[in-house]
Amino acid sequence: MASTRPVTSTAMSSGNNSKDSPFQLVEVPLNLEPILKQRLPLSTNVYNAMRLNRTWQKDQTWFTLHDPSVDDVWIVMTFLRKDFGRVLCISRPPAAGITPFVQNAFSNCEFMEWGESFTFEAIDTTVSSMVTEISIREKGNWTQVHPCYLFAMDQEEAVSLTITPGNYEVKPINNEKGMDFILKTWKYASDGSRDYVEKCLQRSNSAGVYVNGEIAAGVIFEGHGVIGMLYSLSEHRGKGFARLVMHQLMKESAENQLVPGCMVELRNDISKTFQEKIGFKIAAKVDFVIYVKTGF
Structure with missing residues (x-):
């Protein structure tokens, strides 16, 4: 591509960079x-x-x-x-x-x-x-x-996704219950994760399936630009709730001018198959x- 020089500043604050930095x-x-x-x-x-x-x-x-x-x-x-x-x-x-x-x-x-x-x-x-x-x-x-694998979906395709109604409610999980759900189910949660999860829920999109007012499945859009922390409670698996929350978040993300994307470890064949079933395509190995x- 032709050279594109974005607007930048060479005046660096102390601790960020030195004036001689490239x-x-x-x-x-x-x-x-x-x-x-x-x-x-x-x-x-x-x-x-x-x-x-x-x-x-x-x-x-x-x-x-x-x-x-x-x-x-x-x-x-x-x-x-x-x-x-x-x-x-x-x-x-x-x-x-x-x-x-x-x-x-x-x-x-x-x-x-x-x-x-x-x-x-x-x-x-x-x-x-x-x-x-x-x-x-x-x-x-x-x-x-x-x-x-980095998975992605075209924005136009994501916007056209249909959210099937049923005996449940699909809505954001940007509240205390939602934060507790993520922290209890996300396998990489550790000391300090509460601060990060709270920021994600406050600043980005999230989606959950609620059954009788309780969260059965949830997922959030992370601060580094991908969908993550997907989880469905064991007693609600096999009901299509994971697909629902993913499609809801993918659709909302595209409507907000984001490109739906997620990461799956290469050896995780189950998750890879799931992402492909819900419409994601492999964009690259990362x-x-x-x-x-x-x-x-």
Whole structure:
């Protein structure tokens, strides 16, 4: 694509970056939309995070990186979580490789403390290789890589989804009961997750199936731009509630100019089959990369 230079600022605040850094702070993330739209569906989560900036702007920080050898920009979004530390989402220029310039920029960027807990969400495998090289070989971290599929659906298709009525109610779970439901059922919940889940429920879409006023199934749109934390209570499985909440959230997301997307671990055949049955298509293989500082 032709070179696109989004509106950025070189005036970096203390602790975010130095004036000599190759990363440029993006003051208006929405200016990145034309670039990210061209990179769909691979950059689905980064595109969605950009669209969600209107509610997450107090937490998100955005940067671009201009590699002199590539006529395009790298895009980085980052924010902090109390449970998993710093979260980073990266959109790589489609034709870009990992040059020494790029690897050195990420290895030494001032918005990233490689010795502290972090997660890289839905990064393509080329970027994942760079991240693990830096984290493991350069920094000496015990780093986990979870290979995943990134699923996505066209917005027009998602908007046309039909929500079947029945002896239940389908509505958001953005309340105390909804938060308790997610924290009790999400297998990755840990100390500090309540703060993150609360922010997701307050700032993003969510969907639940209620039977006799109680939550039977629920799912939320996460801060890093994908649908997650899907769960149905065992006594209500086999009733199509998981499909209902997913379709409701996919439809609402598309109506709010988001691209419905989710991540599934490669070895999770049951979830992969389910996502395909409800209309998702595999967009790419991506990785979830995590380092948790343990003090070992």
